[in-house]
Amino acid sequence: MEDQEKVFIIDYFEKQVDDICSFMDSIPGRYRMKDIHQLRVRIKRLKAVFSLLEFMHPVEFRAKDHYHVYKAVFKSAGLIRESQINLGLLMKFKGTEKLYKSFSKYIAKLRPEWNTNLDNSINSFNYSRLEEIRKTLNVVFSRNTELELLGIITDFIYSELDRIKNLISESNELEYIHEVRIILKNIKPLLSILWTRDDSTFEKDQYSRLNSTETLIGNWHDRLVLSNALSMFFKAKGKEKEKLLAEYEVVQKKIQKNNRKALDKLAERLGETLDSFS
Secondary structure: OHHHHHHHHHHHHHHHHHHHHHHHHHOOOOOOHHHHHHHHHHHHHHHHHHHHHHHHOOOOOOHHHHHHHHHHHHHHHHHHHHHHHHHHHHHOOOOOHHHHHHHHHHHHHHHHHHHHHHHHHHHOOOHHHHHHHHHHHHHHHOOOOHHHHHHHHHHHHHHHHHHHHHHHHHOOHHHHHHHHHHHHHHHHHHHHHHOOOOOOOOOHHHHHHHHHHHHHHHHHHHHHHHHHHHHHHHHOOHHHHHHHHHHHHHHHHHHHHHHHHHHHHHHHHHHHHHHHOO
């Protein structure tokens, strides 16, 4: 009975950990885009579980203390992942062949160091600490029945939604949008578990709306990251940047235009998402 009471959250946690370990085995020397992306997705899911536990036991449990074991891997993988996304996005802009070629060479020079850093963070990963975290989570979640956990996770999701509402009311859109995305990533993994359960009050439409909103923010953020990366690249080009100026300005203007439209749509989409949980 005890195993059944914790299976839906403990098994979820264990599956993410197993996947992370598998990706850390396969990434070095290959650096496949899909593997790096999925590694980071799994780590974000664990952050959601850690945030839930801090919500449950704020005095004895701090999410960042348990997430720390994954931080170096997540950060080093992020540099490679961002470069892959940046190149993919830049390729979609027409009439920027010179800029793309030059930017690709710039990234190629940086990649060896990023690859080495990722390899080092994987090779030095603290598996002993990971086992300690596994045991801690089993103990903490075992304190509650399945029904109690269901209610706690539901309360956590609504608490996170309230945080979003407060951010919207207190900040302008550029200040709150990235924080909203982080909060949505805390909600989405847990909501994905709950909406499929017969004993949950959540529905598929709520998950679909939240997932769509989070994706929209993610696309906005990817374009912003590309814009910042191109700015750093352009500053480093010296005299050569004169040949790339026209294409560079075209891309930056298009990014600004697309992100402005996205923000207008985001405000509406986010409002609809929050209303679906009312």
